[in-house]
Amino acid sequence: MPQNSPHPLPPLARTAHAAHATRCLSGLPGSQTDIDASRVALVFYCLGSLDLLGLLDSKVPELDRQEWTEWLWEQQTRGPFGTGFKPGSFMTSRPDQEGSADESNYNCPHIIMTYTAMLSLAILRDDFSRLDRRGITSFLRSCQKDDGSFSTTPQSTDSDLRTVYCAFAISSMLNDWSGMDVGRAIAFIDSCRTYEGGYGQSPFCEAQGGTTYTAIASLYLAPQGNSNGEHLTAAQREQTIRWLVSNQQTSGGFRGRTAKEADACYCFWCGGALQILGEPDLVNRTSLANFMARCQFKYGGISKAPGENPDPYHTYLSLAALSMYPPANDAGSNPSWQFERLDPLLNARETTVRWIKEHIPSNPQVSQ
Amino acid sequence: MPSASSSTPKDEPKTLFSERPEWADVQALEQYEISNPLAPIFYSEEYKDATGYFRAIVKKGEMSERVMELTEFIIRHNPAHYTVWQYRYKTLLALQSPLEAEIKLMDELAVKFLKTYQVWHHRRLLLLLQRDSSNSFSAAAKELAFVAQSLKADEKNYHTWSHRQWVLSQFDHEDLCASELDFVDDMLNHDVRNNSAWHHRFFVVFQSGVREGEEDRARVVKRELTYTKQNISLAPNNPSAWNYLRGVLDYSKMPYAQLTSFVNLYAVPTDSDVIDIVDLDNPPPSKDAQLPCVAALEFLADIYEKRGKDDEEYGTTAAVEVYFPSFLHFLESNELILSKQVWKSLAHEHDTIRQKYWEYRIREALVNA
Ligand SMILES: [Zn+2]
Secondary structure (H helix, E strand, O other): OOOOOOOOOOOOOHHHHHHHHHHHHHOEOHHHHHHHHHHHHHHHHHHHHHHHHOOHHHHOOHHHHHHHHHHHHHOEEEEOOEEEEOOOOOOOEOOOOOOOHHHOOOOOOOHHHHHHHHHHHHHOOOOOOOOOHHHHHHHHHHHEOOOOOEEOOOOOOOEOHHHHHHHHHHHHHHOOOOOOOHHHHHHHHHHOEOOOOOEOOOOOOOOOHHHHHHHHHHHHHOOOOOOOOOOOOHHHHHHHHHHHHHOEOOOOOEEOOOOOOEOHHHHHHHHHHHHHOOOHHHOOHHHHHHHHHHHEOOOOOEEOOOOOOEOHHHHHHHHHHHHHOOOOOOOOOOHHHOOOOEEOOOOEEHHHHHHHHHHOOOOOOOOO | OOOOHHHHHHHOOOOOHHHOHHHOOOOOOOEOOOOOOOOOEOOOHHHHHHHHHHHHHHHHOOOOHHHHHHHHHHHHHOOOOHHHHHHHHHHHHHHOOOHHHHHHHHHHHHHHOOOOHHHHHHHHHHHHHHHOOOOHHHHHHHHHHHHHHHHHHOOOOHHHHHHHHHHHHHOOOHHHHHOHHHHHHHHHHHOOOOHHHHHHHHHHHHHOOOOOOOOOHHHHHHHHHHHHHHHHHHOOOOHHHHHHHHHHHHHOOOOHHHHHHHHHHHOOOOOOOOOOOOOOOOOOOOOOOOOOOHHHHHHHHHHHHHHHHHHHHOOHHHHHHHHOHHHHHHHOOHHHHHHHHHHHHHHHHHOHHHHHHHHHHHHHHHHHO
């Protein structure tokens, strides 16, 4: 038995986790009505879980996958501010009831939904012939604020680092940066850096794992001339690595802020940032897997901490963390913990990212 | 669940909007989904009913008192419905109704839905409406009092703290910031391990402008160092305080080595010899402290590493590098050997979860030496 695992790792319940995802995709109880405002994101977490587990094709009949693709395209919305995806149909009424409310300013695209819808469609291997690429770049332009950040929808005023990341990810997927002023966006990211070495969600806010991931990923997604984190000095990079690593707890899980409790999603956010910074070996994989094993819910799904209820967000991010940091494949470890590689910048399986690069840009970059 | 009795009447089930005579003139618009939708939500009857009227109202562009009632009803069932919030805000502006009622309602909803982003965003919009008015100061002061109150329910709530930082950065009143340090003191006195409070302290002292009486920055830095050291002495294994200490030094470009005597007290195993002479600049750890303290060991290794680098800058190794590069590794400075020892003890004894990181620090120090 490996020396540093006193308890052998139980299997990762892949089939049960896939079942949790398909269950959520088939419907949610009324107690989860608040998901309505971010339904496409939830759909991405479920489809993404199935994709990472490699069980999408075997667990979901082809007809369902086709209809789901249609449903996602239904969320693509054109309006005065450009094109993007909306969270769902909560502002959509029957087309036969004297026109449709679709074109209304109150049923407009949302930047986080646009990012997650594009990833979801790639997971479903859509050919993206229906994607309004130019419309999306003008949508991004109408979301960018004077301080360089992006609002969630064109008319709203709420903006923070999460939406900035979505703009970088979308522009990168399109391979078209005309939708944003990259310099101003990077200046905004810089203004969110804190003395601890992480990034807060907005200027002056406390360093947090999720927003630190979005900051680092954005800096590394930025196009040539602005890329590869050249905005980080060597000292800043070291400080960020130190802070990220300091968040791994003896339980094996990562916390999102100094002195908080470990939470499964931060295994992805902190671990992903370390992967992007080129220091994946600094994560203790064995204890990370032990933590995840304890976060598994007995009827499927992964929760934020042992003993809590599972949800699609924590399930997906846990599986994504394990895709980057599977436990060492030595004698005694179970094959259920092995995954295909994940692209940490766009947060999707590498084969899905290859699909994106071959199908989304108007001039696809055909990979070798 | 909050048991706020004042909200109970509004929470009681009321008749559906479709059964209310005052809504009889509106034709509700049913939500439309194509077949086999993804993750459909099985809404409650009253939510389905209310949102049907909301879609109809938006389509008509109606902005009236009853819209305020309708949107409040939906928000209470789904505070994340950002479209309802947006429309409510527009209606509020169109009606030009006094803000007091809305603010009162928001005070109730913020406590009820503390973790919902939209609730805080709406508060911001209401505050911005008052920013350029004559009661701008009192609005901001009231808001800070409200935030202080709601932090009592959840002392590390990210939205609440961000909101406070936002208010202080948007409302530029000298007097507003004057008591902010006292507020942070209270929070830290209550829980010295609250990193949000430490972060806020950094914001207040170094990022929100210079307050009256704090023009002498060197004195401010000295005060902060003393404050932090005292708090470390009370609770040595508190990463938030150690990070703050690093933050202050980095910000004022002071060498870590300046704190060597202080850090040394925390980097040795617990000693039965209690230090009797209390040096105010170097307060010792409390008697029951768990020592050595990981953060102190790390700090000490950083001091050694820096000294090793500085020695090198004086040029002893540079010539050797040119003529005898293979001898370089024999010429590690004493300082580097010391920091390696500390990192090894962290890797194998005191902080084994980060073994790979401490080994990485050893490798990096060798490469950079
Ligand atoms: Zn979480």
